[in-house]
Amino acid sequence: MPFNRILVPYDTSKLSIKALEKAIELxxxxxxxxxxxxxxxxxxxPIHFSKIESKNNEVIISPLVNKIHNEIKNEMIVIMKDVKNKYTENxxxxxxxxxxxxxxxxxxxFTKQNNTDLIVMGSSGHKGISGMFRKLGSVARKVAEEVDCAVLIVR
Incomplete structure (x- = not known):
């Protein structure tokens, strides 16, 4: 079965790189x-740092949270550009x-909105802060249980 639209959740871990390489192979x-x-x-x-307000029917996130998200996003934009350049083939x-x-x-x-045929993802990603939440269940397991497309979990 050919796959036309493949999603690779990517967190820069070795398994997400392996998943991307497997997606390209497939x-x-x-x-x-x-x-x-x-x-x-x-x-x-803590609640006093993560204040969310509503002004003029618009949700306003605290400047600290916004700053952290923007810094991470800016770093990831560079990483994702490199990924795209490295792995794009004819x-x-x-x-x-x-x-x-x-x-x-x-x-x-994302899977539902983009009519994804296949998700290729690592069995686990970075531990860090997210490792504290591992008790709640892995992202891969939750995704596999909820989507209607094929899921390939890379180890």
Whole structure:
């Protein structure tokens, strides 16, 4: 079965690089679209730092949280550009995107919105802060349970 639209959740870990390389290997038809998605996890901060306000029907996030997200996003823009340049081949088109939120939810939403045929993802990514939340279940497991397309989990 040929895959035309492949999503690779990418967090710069060795397994996400391996997943991207596997997605490229699986892209057997011309003009395969590979989406490389990085999700910046929401930052758990004490309530006085993570103040969210509503002004004029607009949600305003605290300047500190906004600054941290912007710094991470700016670093990831450079990394994603390098990924795109390194892995783009004649028969594969790579599109990169960065989102902020819960990784599993953002991956699931992206899959549904982009008619993804296949998700290729690592079995686990960076540990860091997100390692504290491992007890809640892995992102790969949550994604595999919720999407309607094929999921390949790379180890």
């Amino acid at each position: 892209s057997t038809v011309d003009k395969t679209q590979i989406f490389v998605l990085h999700v910046i996890n929401e930052i758990p901060l 028969n594969v088109y790579i599109t990169t995107e960065i989102k902020i939120g819960d990784p599993a939810e953002k991956i699931i939403d």
